[in-house]
Amino acid sequence: xxxxxxxxxxxxxxRALADALxxxxxxxxxxxRRSEGQRVVTWTPDGSVGPWGSTIDGATAxxxxxxxxxxxxxxxxxxxQRIRESRIAATRSLVxxxxxxxxxxxxxxxxxxxxxxxxxxxxxxxxxxPAGSDFLARVCIEWEAEAARAAGDRTRVTWxxxxxxxxxxxxxxxxxxxxxxxxxxxxxxxxxxxxxxxHLADWVALARWxxxxxxxxxxxxxxxPAPATNREFARALGRAMHRPALMPAPAFAVRLLLxxxxxxxxxxxxxxxxxxxxxxxxxxxxxxVDDALAAVFRR
Numbered sequence: 678x679x680x681x682x683x684x685x686x687x688x689x690x691x692r693a694l695a696d697a698l699x700x701x702x703x704x705x706x707x708x709x710r711r712s713e714g715q716r717v718v719t720w721t722p723d724g725s726v727g728p729w730g731s732t733i734d735g736a737t738a739x740x741x742x743x744x745x746x747x748x749x750x751x752x753x754x755x756x757x758q759r760i761r762e763s764r765i766a767a768t769r770s771l772v773x774x775x776x777x778x779x780x781x782x783x784x785x786x787x788x789x790x791x792x793x794x795x796x797x798x799x800x801x802x803x804x805x806x807p808a809g810s811d812f813l814a815r816v817c818i819e820w821e822a823e824a825a826r827a828a829g830d831r832t833r834v835t836w837x838x839x840x841x842x843x844x845x846x847x848x849x850x851x852x853x854x855x856x857x858x859x860x861x862x863x864x865x866x867x868x869x870x871x872x873x874x875x876h877l878a879d880w881v882a883l884a885r886w887x888x889x890x891x892x893x894x895x896x897x898x899x900x901x902p903a904p905a906t907n908r909e910f911a912r913a914l915g916r917a918m919h920r921p922a923l924m925p926a927p928a929f930a931v932r933l934l935l936x937x938x939x940x941x942x943x944x945x946x947x948x949x950x951x952x953x954x955x956x957x958x959x960x961x962x963x964x965x966v967d968d969a970l971a972a973v974f975r976r
Contacts, residue, residue, distance in 0.1 A: 684708040685742035689847030722767035730774040738784040743767035787824035793817035796945030803952030840873035840900035863924040868908030873900040873949035876963040917970035
């Protein structure tokens with residue numbers, strides 16, 4: 678039985694991945710700030726290595742999903758610093774543990790985000806596309822660079838540039854639903870901005886595939902093959918919920934509600950495609966946003 682360590686494994690994505698890997702027969706260790714279960718080891722991701730570091734030595738793989746929510750609150754200067762530091766410090770702690778291990782893991786999979794590319798209109802973006810220059814792009818650049826320090830003769834490093842993960846139990850979708858339930862849902866801003874999405878089941882499958890695929894090195898876009906414009910997404914969501922999707926949310930109102938994070942998270946976007954995963958043979962279960970959202974609401 679192989680041991681897989683998941684940092685941030687008590688979060689939305691971490692729980693889903695841990696359950697799937699445990700079902701595959703792996704011994705799962707979750708690193709969390711809170712002790713909340715038999716599989717959980719408490720850690721303090723401050724850039725250094727504590728007693729928890731012993732879980733890394735001899736592990737087959739380490740998965741890094743740690744970091745405070747980007748959309749959890751308005752972007753004050755303090756919260757933006759927390760967004761950055763929670764990702765960089767946690768990754769640095771894991772990298773130091775990997776570099777100091779007598780038997781380092783063969784694979785280190787570290788989370789990143791499609792925000793790496795910045796706002797890019799309708800330009801299709803594979804993994805070779807250059808980075809953007811806004812706040813989220815700069816965070817992702819630092820995040821990935823920190824993870825890359827773990828690479829060596831015995832450790833392969835991959836970072837998943839994850840898009841909008843679709844599931845009713847967590848992530849970005851649940852906060853979108855109330856207006857649709859009450860008949861007031863619709864596109865946001867112009868509706869022409871691209872949203873790069875992925876169904877939770879495909880994200881879990883892609884993460885599992887990445888752990889075991891030796892050719893998956895460096896950036897891997899964790900998005901479905903067909904990004905949707907915000908207008909297309911709203912219509913698909915309305916169809917899945919059997920609700921109208923005709924009430925647009927004007928950009929100025931979204932800016933008033935969300936502040937600085939309105940532009941990068943809602944009003945602009947990226948048309949990200951999973952070029953590397955598809956080239957290496959990964960097959961997506963959900964390739965259209967209609968099918969993905971219909972499956973979400975069948976659960």
